[in-house]
Amino acid sequence: MVNLRGQVVGINSAILSPSGTFAGYGFAIPMDLAARVMEDLIEFGRVRRAWLGVQISEIQQEDKEFYNLPQVAGVLIQEVTDGGPAARAGLRKGDVLYSVDGTVVFRPNGLQNLIAQKRPREDVTVQIYRDGSPREFTLRLGEAPLAPVEQAERRPDAPAAEAKLGIGIRELTPGLAQQLGFAEAGGVVISQVTPLGPAGRRGVAQGEKLLEINNETVNTPDDVRRILRGVQDGTVVSLLLGRPDGSSRIVTVRVTG
16 A cells, blocks of 8 residues: 555555455554564564553543543543552553553553554553542563464374465364363364464464364364365365354455465
């Protein structure tokens, strides 16, 4: 996505088009956020996320009056993570986080975007409203504690089949089920997703359970490999994916060789 000066301002990621053409709503990743990801990959080989350590909700008109805010802006802190950057700086549940480094926050995703553009261990100044009065705190951001799922234990013949979807898989053991939040062990969990692979482009996520492929039940990693070995390159397959909360969703993916 470019502006009238030919400058790149975003990377298109999706389009919502009722007609199936280019007419509709487009979605893009802002260029400053994409640049941060690029810099992390070059310097560290992975993406590092800055972390504030709060759970937040949107501000409404009633909140503006109750907290004596200048306008309907900011986010209400619902929870503060023990030992996190916000807790160490003195932020509390019930504070309204109004701005970050002078930039007013209007929505929860606005705060998330501002923090995403920062680096772990970077100092930021936040303005909050507490008991109807503004206050300022300087805090040092942490690094988001992203706990990756264990890497797949692959057999020699596994990559040829699983690479068609760009995923890694493993048996959902009792220990892994507890780690991911599943009520019961058994079945197959997606342990790795290639970011730009077929499944990754369709939003398949690490830690989801693979329940079915083309309406065939998946109970073991061998089931996955058997089904995928019979699928020709370029074919679209249907995946039934399960989540720890018991919900499921269907995703279609075009396989590659």
